Amino acid sequence: MAIMSQDQPYWASVHAEIEVHLKRHILVKPPLSVFEPMHHFVFSALPSPAPALCVAACELVGGHRDQAIAAAAALHLMHAAAVIHEQLPSTDRPKTKPKPGPMAYSPGIELLTGDGIFAFGYELLAKSMDPAQNNSERVLRVIVEMTRAMGSQGMVDGQYHEILLLCKQSRYYNYVCDKKEGGFHACGAACGAILGGASEEEIEKLRRYGLCVGVMRAFSNGVEEGNEMETKEVVKELRSLALKELEFFHEGKAEAISSFLHVLSL
Amino acid sequence: MAIMSQDQPYWASVHAEIEVHLKRHILVKPPLSVFEPMHHFVFSALPSPAPALCVAACELVGGHRDQAIAAAAALHLMHAAAVIHEQLPSTDRPKTKPKPGPMAYSPGIELLTGDGIFAFGYELLAKSMDPAQNNSERVLRVIVEMTRAMGSQGMVDGQYHEILLLCKQSRYYNYVCDKKEGGFHACGAACGAILGGASEEEIEKLRRYGLCVGVMRAFSNGVEEGNEMETKEVVKELRSLALKELEFFHEGKAEAISSFLHVLSL
Numbered sequence: 001m002a003i004m005s006q007d008q009p010y011w012a013s014v015h016a017e018i019e020v021h022l023k024r025h026i027l028v029k030p031p032l033s034v035f036e037p038m039h040h041f042v043f044s045a046l047p048s049p050a051p052a053l054c055v056a057a058c059e060l061v062g063g064h065r066d067q068a069i070a071a072a073a074a075l076h077l078m079h080a081a082a083v084i085h086e087q088l089p090s091t092d093r094p095k096t097k098p099k100p101g102p103m104a105y106s107p108g109i110e111l112l113t114g115d116g117i118f119a120f121g122y123e124l125l126a127k128s129m130d131p132a133q134n135n136s137e138r139v140l141r142v143i144v145e146m147t148r149a150m151g152s153q154g155m156v157d158g159q160y161h162e163i164l165l166l167c168k169q170s171r172y173y174n175y176v177c178d179k180k181e182g183g184f185h186a187c188g189a190a191c192g193a194i195l196g197g198a199s200e201e202e203i204e205k206l207r208r209y210g211l212c213v214g215v216m217r218a219f220s221n222g223v224e225e226g227n228e229m230e231t232k233e234v235v236k237e238l239r240s241l242a243l244k245e246l247e248f249f250h251e252g253k254a255e256a257i258s259s260f261l262h263v264l265s266l
Numbered sequence: 267m268a269i270m271s272q273d274q275p276y277w278a279s280v281h282a283e284i285e286v287h288l289k290r291h292i293l294v295k296p297p298l299s300v301f302e303p304m305h306h307f308v309f310s311a312l313p314s315p316a317p318a319l320c321v322a323a324c325e326l327v328g329g330h331r332d333q334a335i336a337a338a339a340a341l342h343l344m345h346a347a348a349v350i351h352e353q354l355p356s357t358d359r360p361k362t363k364p365k366p367g368p369m370a371y372s373p374g375i376e377l378l379t380g381d382g383i384f385a386f387g388y389e390l391l392a393k394s395m396d397p398a399q400n401n402s403e404r405v406l407r408v409i410v411e412m413t414r415a416m417g418s419q420g421m422v423d424g425q426y427h428e429i430l431l432l433c434k435q436s437r438y439y440n441y442v443c444d445k446k447e448g449g450f451h452a453c454g455a456a457c458g459a460i461l462g463g464a465s466e467e468e469i470e471k472l473r474r475y476g477l478c479v480g481v482m483r484a485f486s487n488g489v490e491e492g493n494e495m496e497t498k499e500v501v502k503e504l505r506s507l508a509l510k511e512l513e514f515f516h517e518g519k520a521e522a523i524s525s526f527l528h529v530l531s532l
Contacts, residue, residue, distance in 0.1 A: 082381075111354065137395065143389075
């Protein structure tokens, strides 16, 4: 988080707003056995750029930050829940990385907490319907976007292929990047655009922009020793594809969203 | 299912329609590794009465069956996904009942399949929005109902307390019945009422009716040897409470929904 705030003022400020929104909604209340771990996992999850990208896309197309904040918060919840389920001991995933810190909860609690957080993400989204804004059709469209990004053709598919990859039964690294980080960031950008009132053309441009950002991030996080040059080439190409999508928008307005092209470890 | 069809013509016919609806939407398509287990678990799950109760509530308040069929299908998906996650080996649940048949999938696949089915349930619901029916606000309200029934104050809470109960660390059997079967059936009836255009008073009456049906079912399924008399008393009391809720409605119309009072093992 320290690195994020220094290098990424836009991401850091939006993420702080998302946290405020989530803290208003996720109280530590009875049953504590259920809400305490939920609180813990939501607020200890390493932030993903996808929620802030959702807000940036909304603002880029002329929407107000408030219109996207519930969806951005829901994206953070989806991300946190997916990480919990990914790290459960029963996932057939070879145990390569030790978990940071002591495991505070049993796998049974972690499984249920993930289920609870997914459900709460959809609840937050559905409750963001506001008759004064007449936004219910947009909110429903965003729910469909999010279920697809998280479901059997999105995150679930990517997680399955990642297990095969880690078990050396697959070499589809690109496929995993597309489905996991790629699809999740594409969803974030598309949802923000929808909520900000974008045209179909703008939505699809921002979806492709998000896909590039997510895949770049996955590549630069997963770079293997000896592969640095190749990865740099891929990232360079993705960055130029991403910038092409932004050409459509007014240059002065695209500054915030283009900052996500620097959210990389490389 | 054979017993269900004979004794419960209403339940059986509605369940058959729900299956048709689900078969149209859940195809066995690529990636097969993800969709094949999804198909298997959705169509092999023991049917719960809650989805048909949703349709019955919709019809009771003057709605058409079509208005509730997507929500009923989503309820079946939620039920199937909850059962998968409940039976995962990492749930801290003491292994009392052997699983029926050989375990066909690894725990990792089952975990991901459950996640995929939950997401697909919300997708089906959100897609049931129909501008011609102008039903988007009702659909959003139903999504909130369902996330609450499945989430940290509903099913997740019940599953957590059920583990404590099975480990003899708790004696709150009633609490588990309320949160799991009770809350799920209450949600089914309330969702059907909302989609059928019920008044707030009708929604709450049908919610309480569904709660009674669910708790009766949990009690009669969980009856322990030596406890038959006590359970019979509880079930009798719940049935009379449930019938009281139905008095509000026109007698001739309440026949289908009252048939759920006989969906019991006792």
